[in-house]
Amino acid sequence: MAITSKQRAQLRALAMNEDTIIQVGKGGINDALVASVNDALRARELIKGRVLENSMLTAREACDELSQLCKAEQVQVIGTKFVLYRRNDKDPKIVLIKDKKK
Numbered sequence: 001m002a003i004t005s006k007q008r009a010q011l012r013a014l015a016m017n018e019d020t021i022i023q024v025g026k027g028g029i030n031d032a033l034v035a036s037v038n039d040a041l042r043a044r045e046l047i048k049g050r051v052l053e054n055s056m057l058t059a060r061e062a063c064d065e066l067s068q069l070c071k072a073e074q075v076q077v078i079g080t081k082f083v084l085y086r087r088n089d090k091d092p093k094i095v096l097i098k099d100k101k102k
Contacts, residue, residue, distance in 0.1 A: 003073050003085070007096045011075045014094065015048055015083040022049035024062045034069050041072055041086040045094050051080045 003011070021044075022037055040047045049066070051059045063082035067074045072086040087094070 003075075003096065004099045006099055008075055010097055011046060011083070011085050011094070014046055015075060018044075018046060018048045018083075020048045020050045020081065022047055022066075024049065024051045024055050024057060026052070026054040026056070028055065028057060029062060029065050029069070034066070037066055037070050037072075037084070041070060041084065042088060045088050045092070046075070046083065046085050049082050049084065051082075053080075 021040055022033070024033065027033075037047065037049075049062070051057055051062050055062070057065075059077050059080050059082050063074050063077050063084065066072070066082075067084055070084070070086065072084040075083040075085050077083075085094075087096075
């Protein structure tokens with residue numbers, strides 16, 4: 001599911017109030033981190049992550065890889081932080097705005 005720019009803006013606004021719950025360290029992206037991200041996305045739908053200084057990855061690389069592995073949408077990457085979104089089909093918590101066609 002591709003999100004529109006208006007929906008992305010809505011998610012960025014919601015992410016401002018979220019705490020950083022995922023940290024990518026020198027171990028990089030491993031199975032345990034992917035499982036943790038999947039669990040967090042299932043519970044929250046919108047998560048904020050951070051890449052630590054000792055990591056060999058940039059925030060963009062970590063966001064790209066995690067979004068692909070977890071089948072999530074990339075919302076934003078700024079500095080060392082990134083935001084991911086994946087809709088929970090069984091129990092959605094975030095209602096995205098609909099895009100009006102002209």
